[in-house]
Each structure stands twice: as structure tokens, then as C-alpha cells.
Amino acid sequence: MAIQVSGITKRFNDFTALDSVDLEVKSGELLALLGPSGSGKTTLLRIMAGLESPDGGSLLLNGEEALGLKPRDRQVGFVFQHYALFRHMTVFDNVAFGLKVRPRGERPGSAEIKRRVTELLELVQLSPFAGRYPAQLSGGQRQRVALARALAIEPKVLLLDEPFGALDAKVRKELRRWLRKLHDDIHITSVFVTHDQEEALELADRVVVMNQGRIEQIGTPAEVYDHPASAFVYEFLGQVNRFDCTVEGGIAHVGGGALAIPTQGGVQGPAVAYVRPHDLGVTPASAGPARISGIHVVGPDARIDIDLAGLSLEAEMDRERLATLGIAAGDRCAIHIDRARVFAR
Amino acid sequence: MPADTSITAPASIPVPPGRSALTEPTWVRALLIGGALLFLALFLLLPLVAVFAEALRRGFGAYWLALTEPDAVAAIELTLIVAAISVPANLLFGVAASWCVAKFDFRGKNLLITLIDLPFSVSPVISGLIYVLLFGMNGLFGSYLRDMGVQIIFAVPGLVLATIFVTFPFVARELIPLMQEQGSDEEEAALVLGASGWQTFWRVTIPNIKWGLLYGVLLCNARAMGEFGAVSVVSGHIRGETNTMPLHVEILYNEYNFVAAFAVASLLAMLALVTLVVKTALEWRFGDELAASRH
Numbered sequence: 001m002a003i004q005v006s007g008i009t010k011r012f013n014d015f016t017a018l019d020s021v022d023l024e025v026k027s028g029e030l031l032a033l034l035g036p037s038g039s040g041k042t043t044l045l046r047i048m049a050g051l052e053s054p055d056g057g058s059l060l061l062n063g064e065e066a067l068g069l070k071p072r073d074r075q076v077g078f079v080f081q082h083y084a085l086f087r088h089m090t091v092f093d094n095v096a097f098g099l100k101v102r103p104r105g106e107r108p109g110s111a112e113i114k115r116r117v118t119e120l121l122e123l124v125q126l127s128p129f130a131g132r133y134p135a136q137l138s139g140g141q142r143q144r145v146a147l148a149r150a151l152a153i154e155p156k157v158l159l160l161d162e163p164f165g166a167l168d169a170k171v172r173k174e175l176r177r178w179l180r181k182l183h184d185d186i187h188i189t190s191v192f193v194t195h196d197q198e199e200a201l202e203l204a205d206r207v208v209v210m211n212q213g214r215i216e217q218i219g220t221p222a223e224v225y226d227h228p229a230s231a232f233v234y235e236f237l238g239q240v241n242r243f244d245c246t247v248e249g250g251i252a253h254v255g256g257g258a259l260a261i262p263t264q265g266g267v268q269g270p271a272v273a274y275v276r277p278h279d280l281g282v283t284p285a286s287a288g289p290a291r292i293s294g295i296h297v298v299g300p301d302a303r304i305d306i307d308l309a310g311l312s313l314e315a316e317m318d319r320e321r322l323a324t325l326g327i328a329a330g331d332r333c334a335i336h337i338d339r340a341r342v343f344a345r
Numbered sequence: 346m347p348a349d350t351s352i353t354a355p356a357s358i359p360v361p362p363g364r365s366a367l368t369e370p371t372w373v374r375a376l377l378i379g380g381a382l383l384f385l386a387l388f389l390l391l392p393l394v395a396v397f398a399e400a401l402r403r404g405f406g407a408y409w410l411a412l413t414e415p416d417a418v419a420a421i422e423l424t425l426i427v428a429a430i431s432v433p434a435n436l437l438f439g440v441a442a443s444w445c446v447a448k449f450d451f452r453g454k455n456l457l458i459t460l461i462d463l464p465f466s467v468s469p470v471i472s473g474l475i476y477v478l479l480f481g482m483n484g485l486f487g488s489y490l491r492d493m494g495v496q497i498i499f500a501v502p503g504l505v506l507a508t509i510f511v512t513f514p515f516v517a518r519e520l521i522p523l524m525q526e527q528g529s530d531e532e533e534a535a536l537v538l539g540a541s542g543w544q545t546f547w548r549v550t551i552p553n554i555k556w557g558l559l560y561g562v563l564l565c566n567a568r569a570m571g572e573f574g575a576v577s578v579v580s581g582h583i584r585g586e587t588n589t590m591p592l593h594v595e596i597l598y599n600e601y602n603f604v605a606a607f608a609v610a611s612l613l614a615m616l617a618l619v620t621l622v623v624k625t626a627l628e629w630r631f632g633d634e635l636a637a638s639r640h
Contacts, residue, residue: 049537050537051533051536051537070536071533071536071537072536072537072538072539072540072541076537077537078533078534078537080530080533080534082530084530084531084533084534085531085534086531086534086535086549086552087531087553088552088553097535097538097540097548098538098539098540101535101538101539101540101541101544101548102539149534149538150537150538152538153538153539
């Protein structure tokens with residue numbers, strides 16, 4: 001089911017959570033709403049579910065206006081950030097809840113409910129835990145129960161609020177892959193909210209970057225990472241070196257002429273340049289303009305702190321490359337940057 | 346992250362062998378525990394024993410006679426009636442009030458919370474007087490009520506009103522923090538899953554608060570049966586008609602009828618004991634679920 005959001009605005013007292021947001025979610029895609037806290041992503045998700053009503057705008061679910069509909073009439077599955085499992089019910093009863101509360105005419109028989117719940121528990125690999133209470137489960141298991149519960153009502157859309165936020169790093173990665181695979185299998189239109197750029201880039205078909213109640217950019221993970229539309233997106237997606245420069249004739253001059261970088265985009269005059277750490281090349285040079293102020297090895301990668309005429313930069317490379325270069329803290333070096341994105345200051 | 350096990354106590358702090366650094370010396374512990382036990386025995390246990398000892402001083406026959414004479418029976422019945430009306434009423438009010446406070450944001454919420462606490466902060470005598478001033482013969486609605494032929498003060502309705510007022514906070518006070526802590530996530534989940542408001546209330550909200558609710562009702566009931574001050578003002582002390590058990594105890598005592606007074610008092614004491622036992626039994630039997638509902 002496709003979702004069409006247009007002109008949605010939401011204020012909480014004098015705080016504008018959403019400022020005339022337009023967005024289209026295509027049928028069957030997995031879309032990420034990515035942004036820092038307070039960017040309005042969760043509010044947007046809750047408006048889609050009917051848990052919050054906007055001050056203006058329209059929301060079409062499958063081409064039909066849905067803002068007047070109650071949550072129960074929207075056929076959406078919602079997975080809450082802290083799961084919101086019914087603590088007094090077993091896993092089985094949690095998953096069965098959405099079927100049991102249906103009006104008498106639409107309610108499946110108890111044998112049918114049992115069959116469906118069993119099937120869903122198999123899908124989320126929790127069959128042995130049907131009789132347990134939520135308090136007896138790990139975070140990852142609770143998350144999967146929440147997912148099975150949301151899927152039980154056969155929703156047309158699945159909405160997930162920070163689905164992996166409360167999990168530790170390892171479980172988070174596993175569950176991420178598992179969710180991606182699940183989506184590839186059942187192809188339900190899904191929207192998830194996250195503040196973790198890695199999660200959004202790895203999992204989503206398309207990423208919506210939000211900031212201060214507005215959408216900054218919509219695109220595939222590669223598009224938003226390689227071609228950020230704004231300075232905000234550049235800074236938010238991954239590590240970045242940010243420094244002031246002056247652009248003249250397509251060349252950015254940095255640190256009083258210590259470095260010149262070719263740029264695109266026709267910006268002239270004072271500007272801010274963004275360079276990803278892995279786009280920053282380092283070569284040992286005894287008379288180079290920069291000095292290596294520190295080297296930190298993190299797992300297979302190395303982070304190199306560089307001082308360029310008072311400007312702190314960060315480069316990133318794998319350890320093998322570091323070993324080939326044979327550089328150490330305190331050495332002088334030369335820097336070359338192939339790609340820099342500049343935005344007018 | 347590997348656990349750092351290399352932290353040891355610095356040599357400069359001497360810790361005697363066989364005793365943890367956080368444990369006090371034996372004599373300090375004995376003194377503290379002994380003091381607490383002595384205090385409890387003196388101020389709680391001894392009076393309780395005294396009540397039963399006094400009640401049974403003339404033997405079980407006299408005890409039984411004191412409890413079965415008509416005025417005592419009327420007092421017991423009246424107490425049960427008043428509790429039977431005011432406890433369910435406060436159960437309803439309490440759930441409604443805590444639902445409002447915990448699940449919604451509205452103007453004047455803090456005022457409401459303060460108002461709920463009012464009966465705790467006001468002397469029970471004042472609580473009774475309020476009703477006399479409102480519904481008494483010379484009260485605000487007094488003449489109107491007289492014309493209508495309705496008697497509130499010095500009758501059962503007055504007793505019930507005063508009792509409801511005094512015991513109002515018990516259920517609400519127990520539920521508000523519990524419901525606030527639980528938030529509305531589960532209710533929202535139920536709504537999205539297709540439950541109606543009514544289904545959500547009965548299937549999600551009530552099961553989550555049932556133990557807190559039971560606690561509140563137990564305490565509310567104990568107070569409703571034991572209330573003296575407010576009830577005393579509105580009762581009029583008509584024997585066999587508007588005397589509840591606590592009032593009956595006072596009358597008997599003032600008449601130097603100690604055995605009968607303590608016999609009725611022993612019933613109230615037993616009520617307190619039963620309340621405590623049920624409360625403890627609940628905690629013991631359903632401790633896990635209680636902890637889970639507060640989780």
C-alpha cells in the first residue's frame with residue numbers, strides 16, 4: 001500500500017515538530033526516516049499510524065484520505081520503540097491480541113487464531129517461547145514478539161519506531177539483517193524511524209533525512225551518502241571533516257594557501273568544505289605542510305589525526321595501508337584531497 | 346569489555362578478617378535491631394495484645410454476649426453497609442481520577458492531584474463539619490433538604506459521604522504513580538491492533554493495575570471501617586441507628602463498659618490483622634507479578 005503525505009504540519013505548543021512535510025512511500029518499499037532527536041521523524045510515523053493528529057495537511061493511504069480514520073481502521077502495524085508488549089500476557093496471547101479483539105463477525109475461530117499465531121512465532125523464530133512472559137525474554141526476543149504481534153493483524157503497512165534502538169550493538173546488527181530478509185520475503189510497505197545513519201543506509205531502500213521538522217533529502221542510501229543535498233546531510237551521514245575555505249575559480253584554498261582542492265558546483269568566495277575521512281589521502285613528506293598529531297587503531301581501521309596549519313583533520317584508512325605508508329605520530333606529511341563538497345558560507 | 350579484576354583494597358585501609366567493609370560491628374547491629382524490635386513491641390504489639398486481653402477478661406461468654414447484643418450488631422451492620430457503599434464508590438472514583446491524571450495532559454492537573462490529597466491533609470473532624478455545614482439543618486442546603494424530606498446528617502447518607510471523603514485518596518494515590526510509570530504505550534499498542542477503548546481498558550489497563558488496585562481497596566476498606574473523626578461529627582451517636590463500630594466503642598468505653606468496648610475494638614483490630622495478612626499473602630503469592638507490573 002502506498003502512503004502519500006502532503007503538507008503535514010504539527011505543533012506542540014510553540015515547538016514546530018513538522019513543518020509542511022511532503023513524502024511519498026512507494027508500495028512494497030522499506031523506507032527509513034533518519035534524523036537527530038527532535039527532527040520530527042517519530043511524530044511523522046505516529047501521524048501515519050493515527051496515534052497523533054496533525055494540525056494541517058493530508059495523508060493518503062492507498063489513495064484514500066486517512067486522517068479521519070482511527071488507528072484501528074487504518075490497517076497499520078506499529079512496532080514501538082520500547083516494544084510496548086502487554087506485560088501480563090504470554091508471548092502467544094500478545095501475538096493473538098489483535099485477532100482476539102476483532103468484532104464477533106470478523107474474529108477467526110480459536111483454532112484458526114492458534115494456527116496463525118503459531119505460524120507467526122515460527123516466522124520470528126520464537127516458537128519455544130510461546131508460554132513465556134515478556135519480562136522473561138531478552139531485548140531482541142521482545143522486539144521479534146512486537147513484530148509478530150504487529151504482523152498478526154495482516155497490516156497493509158508496517159511502521160517501526162526506532163526498532164533497534166534499545167538493543168546492544170551485536171543483536172542490533174543481527175536483527176537488522178533479519179528484518180531486511182523478512183521484508184524481502186513478505187514485501188510489506190514499511191517505514192522505520194532511526195537516528196542511526198548506519199542502520200538507515202544498510203537497511204533501507206530509500207532514506208529520508210529529516211531535520212527540524214523538514215525533509216532535507218530523499219534518496220537511495222548511495223545517493224544521500226555520495227551526493228548530500230545540504231551541509232546538514234553531509235554532517236549527519238557519517239564522519240566528516242568540516243573546514244572553512246575560500247573558493248576562487250573552482251579551487252578551494254585552505255589554511256592560507258597550504259592546500260588547494262578542486263571543487264564543483266560553482267560556489268565562489270567564502271565557503272565551508274566537507275571531506276570524508278576516507279577521501280583524505282596522506283603521504284609521508286619531510287617538507288610537507290601537515291603534521292601527524294596522532295594515530296588511533298580501531299579494529300581493522302586506523303584513524304589519523306592531522307594538523308594542517310592549525311586546522312585539525314581526520315583521515316581514515318585500513319591498517320595494511322597504514323603499515324605500507326610507514327608513518328608515525330610527529331611525522332610531517334602531505335595531504336591530497338580528490339573530492340570535496342563546498343557550500344557557500 | 347574484559348572485567349578489570351585487579352582492583353583491590355589499598356593497603357592503608359585495614360579491614361579485619363572475616364568481616365566486610367560495609368558491615369557494622371556486632372554490638373552496633375544488635376543495638377539497632379534490638380532497639381527497633383523493642384520499639385515495635387512497645388508501641389504496636391503490646392496495645393494489640395492489650396485489646397484482646399481486655400476483651401476476654403471476663404471470659405469468652407461475656408465477650409460473645411457483648412458482640413451479639415442488638416446495639417453492637419446494629420453497629421457492625423452499619424459499618425459493613427457504609428464500607429460496602431463507600432469502597433466501591435472510591436474504587437470507581439479512584440480509577441477514573443488516576444486514569445485522568447496518568448494518561449492525559451490537561452490544564453489544572455496539578456490542582457486535581459492536590460485536591461485528591463486534601464482528605465489526607467485535613468483533619469477528619471473538619472471533613473465531617475463540612476458536611477454538617479452543607480447539609481445540616483442550618484446548613485447551605487439544609488432547608489431545601491428538609492422540605493424534600495431527605496435527611497443526610499445524623500443518618501446513613503451522611504456517614505457514607507464523610508467516609509467517602511476521608512477514604513478518597515487511598516485508591517487514587519496507589520494507582521497514580523503506578524499508571525504514570527507504566528505510561529500509555531501498551532494502550533496505544535492495543536488501539537493500533539484494533540481494540541476499542543472499552544476493550545483496551547478491560548484487557549490492558551485493568552490487568553496492569555490490578556494488584557495496585559487491590560492494595561488500594563484493602564487500605565481504603567480498612568480505613569472506611571475504622572474511621573472515627575469525620576463519622577463522629579455527622580453521626581449524631583444514635584444507638585442502634587447511626588453508630589458505627591468505632592463510635593460504638595467510644596460510647597461503651599465512656600460508660601465504663603470496658604469488656605464490651607474492647608470486644609468491639611477487638612473486631613476492628615482483627616480487621617486490621619486480616620488486612621495485613623491478605624496484603625502480605627498477596628505480596629508473597631504474586632510477588633513476581635507485582636514486580637512485573639511495576640517493571
